[in-house]
Amino acid sequence: MPIKVVYIDDEEMLCQMFKEYLHSDEINLAVFTDEEPGIEYCNNNNPDLIFIDYRLKKQNGVEVAKAIASDSIKILITGELDVTMDACFDHKIEKPYRLADIKNFIIEAVKMKALPNQ
Amino acid sequence: MPIEAEQNIYEKFFNLSIDMLCVANTTGYFQTINPSFTQVLGYSEEELLSAPILDFIHPDDVDKTAQEFAKLNSGHDSLFFENRYRHKNNHYLTFAWNGYIEGDSGLIYAVARDITEQVKVRNKLQYLQRALAQETIYAETDISGVITKVNDNFCEISGYSKAELIGNTHKLINSDHHPTSFFSEIWRKISSGKIWSGAIKNRKKNGDYYFVQSILVPIFDNNEKITNYIAIRQDITDKVNSEHDRLKALEILSETSSAAKVGGWEMDVASGALTWTNETFRILDVEQVDGLSPMLPEGLQLFIAEDQPIIEKAIHRAIEFGESYGLELQARTPKGDIKWIYTNGKANYIDGKIETISGTIQDIHQRKITEIKYNQERQKSIMNAKFAALGELSASVAHEINNPLGVISGYAELLQLTNTTASPEDILAKSAIILRSCDRITHIVKSLKKFSRSDEAIQHTTCSLKNLISEAIVLTRPKLKLCMIELQCEYIEESNILCNEIEIEQVIVNLINNAIDALSELSEKWIDILVTETTQDYIVSITDAGFTIPLDKQLSIFEPFFTTKNTGEGTGLGLSIVKGILDNHGAKIAIDNNNKNTSFVIHFPKLNNKVNQD
Numbered sequence: 001m002p003i004k005v006v007y008i009d010d011e012e013m014l015c016q017m018f019k020e021y022l023h024s025d026e027i028n029l030a031v032f033t034d035e036e037p038g039i040e041y042c043n044n045n046n047p048d049l050i051f052i053d054y055r056l057k058k059q060n061g062v063e064v065a066k067a068i069a070s071d072s073i074k075i076l077i078t079g080e081l082d083v084t085m086d087a088c089f090d091h092k093i094e095k096p097y098r099l100a101d102i103k104n105f106i107i108e109a110v111k112m113k114a115l116p117n118q
Numbered sequence: 119m120p121i122e123a124e125q126n127i128y129e130k131f132f133n134l135s136i137d138m139l140c141v142a143n144t145t146g147y148f149q150t151i152n153p154s155f156t157q158v159l160g161y162s163e164e165e166l167l168s169a170p171i172l173d174f175i176h177p178d179d180v181d182k183t184a185q186e187f188a189k190l191n192s193g194h195d196s197l198f199f200e201n202r203y204r205h206k207n208n209h210y211l212t213f214a215w216n217g218y219i220e221g222d223s224g225l226i227y228a229v230a231r232d233i234t235e236q237v238k239v240r241n242k243l244q245y246l247q248r249a250l251a252q253e254t255i256y257a258e259t260d261i262s263g264v265i266t267k268v269n270d271n272f273c274e275i276s277g278y279s280k281a282e283l284i285g286n287t288h289k290l291i292n293s294d295h296h297p298t299s300f301f302s303e304i305w306r307k308i309s310s311g312k313i314w315s316g317a318i319k320n321r322k323k324n325g326d327y328y329f330v331q332s333i334l335v336p337i338f339d340n341n342e343k344i345t346n347y348i349a350i351r352q353d354i355t356d357k358v359n360s361e362h363d364r365l366k367a368l369e370i371l372s373e374t375s376s377a378a379k380v381g382g383w384e385m386d387v388a389s390g391a392l393t394w395t396n397e398t399f400r401i402l403d404v405e406q407v408d409g410l411s412p413m414l415p416e417g418l419q420l421f422i423a424e425d426q427p428i429i430e431k432a433i434h435r436a437i438e439f440g441e442s443y444g445l446e447l448q449a450r451t452p453k454g455d456i457k458w459i460y461t462n463g464k465a466n467y468i469d470g471k472i473e474t475i476s477g478t479i480q481d482i483h484q485r486k487i488t489e490i491k492y493n494q495e496r497q498k499s500i501m502n503a504k505f506a507a508l509g510e511l512s513a514s515v516a517h518e519i520n521n522p523l524g525v526i527s528g529y530a531e532l533l534q535l536t537n538t539t540a541s542p543e544d545i546l547a548k549s550a551i552i553l554r555s556c557d558r559i560t561h562i563v564k565s566l567k568k569f570s571r572s573d574e575a576i577q578h579t580t581c582s583l584k585n586l587i588s589e590a591i592v593l594t595r596p597k598l599k600l601c602m603i604e605l606q607c608e609y610i611e612e613s614n615i616l617c618n619e620i621e622i623e624q625v626i627v628n629l630i631n632n633a634i635d636a637l638s639e640l641s642e643k644w645i646d647i648l649v650t651e652t653t654q655d656y657i658v659s660i661t662d663a664g665f666t667i668p669l670d671k672q673l674s675i676f677e678p679f680f681t682t683k684n685t686g687e688g689t690g691l692g693l694s695i696v697k698g699i700l701d702n703h704g705a706k707i708a709i710d711n712n713n714k715n716t717s718f719v720i721h722f723p724k725l726n727n728k729v730n731q732d
Binding site for chain 1: 524525526555
């Protein structure tokens with residue numbers, strides 16, 4: 001069963017790139033440039049990992065994370081210099097990030113997820 | 119002595135005499151004349167003998183001379199009179215005649231003497247005496263000071279009659295104003311044969327005082343002995359009184375000037391001599407020496423070396439072209455202190471010619487020092503505020519850079535990943551995205567660089583308001599986005615102004631930043647920027663959703679350190695600097711009170727207007 005990953009970022013280009021790089025049989029990736037459909041999708045599909053950009057169109061990343069009720073692993077993505085990570089996030093990745101690192105991060109997370117199942 | 123020898127002697131005297139000797143006949147012609155005649159009158163002997171005597175006589179004297187001749191013919195044996203003869207050069211000489219008629223022959227033997235010079239002296243003396251008697255207060259005293267003669271003017275001014283004055287001394291009109299030594303000094307001088315002149319205060323018969331400028335002259339006889347004195351006086355009562363008033367007025371003026379620290383000066387153009395008021399001496403710290411007035415070169419030396427050519431040129435232009443000036447300069451006092459002064463000057467004309475340059479000098483040291491310090495502080499504040507604004511911006515700008523950086527890095531990774539499989543079109547598309555992201559970063563970094571630059575002497579250049587505003591928006595967009603503020607902008611395409619683009623961009627960034635901060639607590643979040651124009655100005659209004667600023671605060675918001683922000687959130691310098699910059703550009707900023715929202719309105723003079731004004 002592929003791992004479910006969501007990426008929310010108002011930067012269209014980053015979303016495209018994310019999709020192109022990470023889309024595979026092992027990863028079921030959904031990307032959103034608007035926060036509302038992203039929140040709705042997450043609440044309905046309970047993804048394993050959610051990457052949320054801090055600066056979005058109408059809300060910031062913290063507000064979006066709080067609006068998502070699932071127990072997914074939430075990762076804050078930010079290009080700001082001084083955003084303190086809210087407790088609702090498990091990790092923080094700073095922009096500019098390497099897609100390879102993101103991929104590794106997902107693989108690691110899958111392993112972690114796989115462990116309890118065994 | 120033989121007769122021949124005797125005749126010879128008379129002939130010699132006849133030829134030698136400086137008096138003119140002649141024999142005239144009854145028909146009115148000269149019969150014989152001595153050489154003196156030709157010498158004095160300039161004619162040749164032939165000329166004098168060949169014309170009737172009356173032809174040489176002044177027309178006014180012809181009748182008189184004819185009468186004198188007639189007298190001789192009617193029996194008088196001698197004559198004594200004066201008449202005027204025409205010189206060959208057409209001027210007239212006065213002759214005094216002495217002659218007698220020889221009964222038998224009817225010949226007239228006459229002697230004439232040229233008394234022209236004597237007559238001139240005599241006339242001059244008469245005129246002088248008449249003038250003195252008419253125009254001055256005239257008196258004569260004997261050697262002991264007893265009045266022997268007075269004119270009507272003396273009687274009129276003193277109130278005494280001639281009878282009362284003559285026989286008295288001048289003690290009669292003594293005012294008791296002068297000490298005894300004053301008069302003994304006068305006596306010492308005139309009795310030693312010198313002329314005394316000076317002002318004397320006298321008393322009239324009715325007790326009133328009058329002032330006279332007096333000249334007392336001793337008169338000598340031919341043995342160099344003083345025979346009497348004459349006194350020539352002029353009434354100066356009005357002058358003394360007005361001088362008194364003038365001095366009083368001067369004193370008051372001087373005190374006023376001193377209180378205001380304003381000195382006066384005047385320069386005589388011809389001599390370069392300067393006249394300074396007491397306060398001028400005080401301001402320039404120059405010691406005042408009685409009777410010594412400074413000259414222009416010394417005056418110029420009182421300024422520091424750099425300022426000397428400036429004041430020299432200004433004075434030169436005032437003298438040459440009548441141009442007025444006003445300068446703030448640094449003076450170096452004789453003690454070596456440097457002092458800021460303001461001095462102005464203007465040309466004064468007499469009969470259309472510049473005779474003097476005059477003006478004031480003012481001690482502005484304290485004011486100037488404060489002004490210089492204030493400007494330095496202001497410059498520092500501007501820098502500080504700029505860096506504060508830059509600091510505020512940098513955090514959000516970082517985000518704006520990191521996003522495209524993420525795109526670049528990501529697409530590079532994609533290209534690496536697909537290095538064997540990617541189609542040329544794919545590679546082109548991805549590298550285009552990378553390049554576009556690079557442009558985005560370049561653009562924002564450029565704006566930042568411009569914003570943080572602090573070159574002091576930046577020329578005003580022609581800039582498009584549209585460009586300035588869009589660049590300011592590029593800088594503030596990240597912050598706008600972070601705060602979820604919607605910004606709308608309406609430009610005019612052609613909107614050129616003459617400005618320091620960095621400063622004006624700073625103004626717009628500052629106003630947008632202020633608007634962003636003002637909106638943080640509000641639910642409605644929007645900023646509108648609108649550019650409109652009148653015939654004279656371009657008008658930029660920056661309006662945000664906030665309520666209008668209360669009237670009582672509208673004045674103070676442009677003052678330094680006024681802030682509504684919490685401590686640590688703002689320097690409070692923003693709007694004061696905005697106003698300072700706009701003032702320097704001849705632009706005006708105001709709050710639009712007709713708008714229910716907060717609206718700052720800036721009027722920039724249009725480029726063409728400004729050029730015309732300049």
